[in-house]
Amino acid sequence: MALLQIELPDGSIKEVASGATPYDVALTIGEGLARQAIAARFEGELVDVAGSLPGSGKLALITQNSPEALEVIRHSCAHLMAQAVKEIYAAEVQVTIGPAIKDGFYYDFFSETKKFVPEDFEIIEKKMAELAKQDLPITREVVSRAAAIEMFREMGEAYKVELIEDLEVETVSLYRQGDFVDLCRGPHIPRTGLLKAFKLTSLAGAYWRGDEKNAMLQRIYATAFQNKKELKAHLHRLEEARKRDHRKLGRELDLFSFSEEAGAGLVIWHPKGAMLRTIIEDFERKEHLKRGYDIVMGPQILKTELWQRSGHYEHYRENMYFTEVDEQGYGIKPMNCLAHMLIYKSQPRSYRSLPFRYFELGTVHRHEKSGVLHGLLRVRGFTQDDAHIICRPDQIDAEVKGIMQFVQDVAAVFGFNYRMELSTRPEKSIGSDADWEQATRALRSALEDSDQPFEVNDGDGAFYGPKIDVKLKDALDREWQCATIQCDFTLPERFDLTYVGSDGEKHRPVMLHRVILGSIERFVGILIEHYAGSFPLWLSPVQAIVLNVTDNQAEYAEKVYQQLRAAGVRVEQDLRNEKLGFKIREAQMAKIPYMLVIGDREMEEQTVAPRFRNGKNLAPMSVADFVSFVEEETTQRR
Numbered sequence: 001m002a003l004l005q006i007e008l009p010d011g012s013i014k015e016v017a018s019g020a021t022p023y024d025v026a027l028t029i030g031e032g033l034a035r036q037a038i039a040a041r042f043e044g045e046l047v048d049v050a051g052s053l054p055g056s057g058k059l060a061l062i063t064q065n066s067p068e069a070l071e072v073i074r075h076s077c078a079h080l081m082a083q084a085v086k087e088i089y090a091a092e093v094q095v096t097i098g099p100a101i102k103d104g105f106y107y108d109f110f111s112e113t114k115k116f117v118p119e120d121f122e123i124i125e126k127k128m129a130e131l132a133k134q135d136l137p138i139t140r141e142v143v144s145r146a147a148a149i150e151m152f153r154e155m156g157e158a159y160k161v162e163l164i165e166d167l168e169v170e171t172v173s174l175y176r177q178g179d180f181v182d183l184c185r186g187p188h189i190p191r192t193g194l195l196k197a198f199k200l201t202s203l204a205g206a207y208w209r210g211d212e213k214n215a216m217l218q219r220i221y222a223t224a225f226q227n228k229k230e231l232k233a234h235l236h237r238l239e240e241a242r243k244r245d246h247r248k249l250g251r252e253l254d255l256f257s258f259s260e261e262a263g264a265g266l267v268i269w270h271p272k273g274a275m276l277r278t279i280i281e282d283f284e285r286k287e288h289l290k291r292g293y294d295i296v297m298g299p300q301i302l303k304t305e306l307w308q309r310s311g312h313y314e315h316y317r318e319n320m321y322f323t324e325v326d327e328q329g330y331g332i333k334p335m336n337c338l339a340h341m342l343i344y345k346s347q348p349r350s351y352r353s354l355p356f357r358y359f360e361l362g363t364v365h366r367h368e369k370s371g372v373l374h375g376l377l378r379v380r381g382f383t384q385d386d387a388h389i390i391c392r393p394d395q396i397d398a399e400v401k402g403i404m405q406f407v408q409d410v411a412a413v414f415g416f417n418y419r420m421e422l423s424t425r426p427e428k429s430i431g432s433d434a435d436w437e438q439a440t441r442a443l444r445s446a447l448e449d450s451d452q453p454f455e456v457n458d459g460d461g462a463f464y465g466p467k468i469d470v471k472l473k474d475a476l477d478r479e480w481q482c483a484t485i486q487c488d489f490t491l492p493e494r495f496d497l498t499y500v501g502s503d504g505e506k507h508r509p510v511m512l513h514r515v516i517l518g519s520i521e522r523f524v525g526i527l528i529e530h531y532a533g534s535f536p537l538w539l540s541p542v543q544a545i546v547l548n549v550t551d552n553q554a555e556y557a558e559k560v561y562q563q564l565r566a567a568g569v570r571v572e573q574d575l576r577n578e579k580l581g582f583k584i585r586e587a588q589m590a591k592i593p594y595m596l597v598i599g600d601r602e603m604e605e606q607t608v609a610p611r612f613r614n615g616k617n618l619a620p621m622s623v624a625d626f627v628s629f630v631e632e633e634t635t636q637r638r
Contacts, residue, residue, distance in 0.1 A: 003015045003016065004020060008025075008058075014029075016028065020053055021049065022040035022042070022048075022049045022059060022061060023050055025059060033063070037063055038072055038073070038189040038194060039069070039188075040060065040187075041060040041062065042054075042059050046062075046068075046187050047187055048140055050140075051187070070225070070226070071100045072189060073189060073194070073195065073224050075100040075105065075186075076189045077128075078098035078107050079138075079184070080131060080132065081198075081220065082098055082109075082182060083180035084127035084131060085109060085220075087131075087179075087180075091156055092111055092113055093110070093114055094109065094110040094111065095109060095157060095160070096110060096159040096160075096217060097163075104221060104224065105221075105223070105224065106222065107220055108217040108219050109220070110159060110208070110215060110217050110218070116218050116220060117203075118203065121200040125198070125199070128195075131178065132195045133193070134193075135191050135192060136177045136178045137177070137191050138176070138189060138191055139176050140175055140186055140188070141175075141176065142171050142172070144170065145164060145169060148164050152164065160183050173185055173186060175188055177192055196227065197226065197227050197230065197231040198222060198223065198224040199235060200220060200221070201221045201222055201238065203220060204219045204221065205218065206218075207371060212369060212370070212371065237476055245529065246526075246528035247376075249533040250273070250375070250376070250528065252589070254271075254273075255269075255270055255273030256268060256270055256273040264373055264380070265378070265380030266380060267379055267382075272541035272542065275541040277383075277520055279538070280517070280524070281383075281520065284385050284516070287406070287409075288359045288385075291406060292357055293359040293387060294359065295359055296358045296359065296360050297339075297360055298333070298342075299333075299339060301330040301331065301332050301333065302331060302339070303329065304328075304331050307320070309494055309495065311464060311490070311491075315430065315463045316334065317331075319334055320332065320334050321367060332365050333364050334364050335386070336362035336384065336388070337388055337511070337513060341388070341491065341497060341511070349498070350499060351392060351500065351501045351507070354509060355390060355391035355395050355399055356391075357388075358387060358388050359387040360386050360387070361383055362386050363381065363382070363383045364381075364384060365380055365381045366382075367380065368380050375525055376525030382521040382522065384518065385518070385520065386513075387513075387515070388511055389403075389512040390492070390497065390512075391511075392510070396442040396446075399512055400442065400443060400446035400468070400485055400487070401446050403485050403512070404468075406516055407470055410516050410517070414530070415475075416472040416473060416474065418473060419471050419479075420452055420455075420470055420471070421455050421456070421468070421469045422440075422454050422455070422457065422466065422468055423457040423458075423459075423460040423461045423462075423466060424456065424457070424460070425440070426459045427459065429464070430490050431465070431489060431490035431493075435489035435493075439487035439489055443466055443467070443468055462488075462513070464486075464488050464490045464491055465486050465487050465488035465513075467484050467513075469481055469483075469484050470482060470483035470484065474526060474529060475529075475531070480522075480526050482515070482526070483516050484513075484515055485513075486512065486513040486514065488513060489510055492510065497511070527539070534613065536593075536637070537594075537633045537634060537638060538635075538636075540570065540592070541570060542572050542592050543569055543571065544570075544592065544593065544594040544596055545573065545587050545594070545595055545596065546561045546572070546574070546575075546596045547574050547580060547583045547596065547597050548575050549599040549600070550599075552600065553598045553600065553602070553603045554575050556603040557573060558575070563627075564623065564626075567627040572592070574586070574587070584597075593612065593613055594611065595613070596609065597609045597610075606622065607622055608621065608623060610626060610629075
């Protein structure tokens with residue numbers, strides 16, 4: 001009998017019979033390992049632990065405690081949830097797809113009669129627990145495409161039939177557990193009894209295949225972990241995230257709103273929210289001026305021909321809005337780069353004057369589908385801290401490193417950690433292979449020279465060039481895509497950007513597209529959740545509120561309020577005839593950093609008694625001293 005040569009991660013070789021499984025290999029090491037094995041990676045590909053090995057090769061076992069185990073567990077748990085739903089609601093519900101995602105999994109269901117509500121979660125979870133307790137074997141079958149279509153059609157699963165009909169394959173793989181069968185590539189855990197820690201978390205709507213012309217499905221989100229301890233910790237983080245939800249805090253702190261009268265995805269900024277973003281924008285302007293950027297402004301609409309020349313019309317028009325003026329077509333800008341190139345082209349440029357760094361807090365509009373709109377995090381109209389650096393090819397390295405340092409400085413100011421990704425050429429793109437290779441090499445070199453750890457995200461670059469993406473990590477260790485650096489040889493070619501070199505000849509510059517915070521709207525949403533609405537003093541829309549104890553101090557309190565306003569402190573006053581404790585609680589709920597309490601003593605001594613929002617009291621001080629205190633804290637950005 002022929003033996004397979006199986007190489008383990010430590011370099012050792014195990015000889016097993018032809019047709020052996022990863023489970024059989026695990027048994028040669030020990031029964032304990034075999035019990036823990038839930039999947040394997042053979043020659044780099046994830047496989048079932050109970051599936052026959054196709055030949056000799058490298059094998060890595062995945063146990064329940066392996067980092068890779070989570071995806072397999074969650075994918076298997078999605079099937080368990082679908083099985084539970086089918087056993088409870090039977091033909092009333094059709095199953096569609098159920099993938100694992102970053103923090104869990106989901107499954108989309110179609111039903112004309114059943115409307116899922118959160119109260120159903122307990123019923124579904126109970127059935128899932130019953131099925132897990134049965135420790136049902138999970139087995140893989142490979143059948144012909146035609147047989148699979150016939151089987152799912154007889155089952156009344158029209159969505160599965162459609163999926164299979166669109167597959168250009170001769171065979172498909174199915175996974176069975178008990179009476180439940182699902183179309184899936186796998187791999188899956190070997191039995192349902194290994195699923196011990198899961199929780200249904202939320203409901204959402206989703207169009208079939210993401211197309212709003214198709215049927216609306218019901219999506220049940222859930223999560224699963226290797227054990228209940230990790231599940232409990234995750235659920236605690238979710239609860240904390242709910243408390244920090246920027247949409248909830250935005251209403252409570254009166255920062256912004258949305259209105260169906262105005263239109264979906266269009267933010268209406270209230271006074272405090274507008275003040276917050278003004279503080280951020282002023283900070284941005286100063287930081288850019290310090291680093292040699294010029295502030296520019298471009299129009300909101302540009303002729304359609306320009307968008308055709310840039311490639312946006314061909315590659316991005318489904319995300320754009322168009323209009324017509326005097327029989328001339330215009331595109332409402334989704335990006336700011338075109339106007340910046342026109343500024344550069346407005347006069348001849350010499351190699352000595354490069355680089356040009358154009359910065360614009362530019363408002364753009366993008367046609368996002370209604371199903372993906374999400375508070376400030378996904379809107380249709382937003383402002384970007386957009387800049388375009390037009391430079392010589394030999395300046396790319398220094399400019400990219402300068403942007404990376406800019407990102408580092410700003411992340412430190414707001415208290416974020418971050419990591420970086422290098423995103424390479426996507427399938428849908430413009431430009432020559434040579435330009436893409438040169439641009440990618442330039443970004444990689446800058447990352448490597450800076451000793452900045454990074455990951456490669458293949459195929460996720462912009463359509464006109466590769467990019468470095470910065471993933472911020474907030475107080476709950478969640479990641480947010482904000483800053484990006486894109487290297488573009490293509491648009492300077494399309495817009496015939498040139499400079500006169502030292503040889504007197506015309507040469508082609510390179511353009512770096514970059515944002516530091518990205519969308520101001522999105523960044524504000526992230527900040528709200530990062531700080532849980534308790535902004536540091538320098539960012540707080542209201543830095544202090546003046547509170548009088550009784551009406552006797554109202555006149556002095558008004559005087560203090562006016563002095564603080566004149567000195568530039570962002571201040572409010574509450575002189576209502578209410579108990580002091582009530583007014584303090586309201587100010588704390590509004591997350592105002594300082595409450596300036598004024599009683600008879602403060603009035604007599606011409607002082608204020610600052611109280612921090614966490615209840616800590618500062619020593620009484622003069623109004624001038626409090627102004628100096630605020631100025632110092634603001635300068636230090638604390």
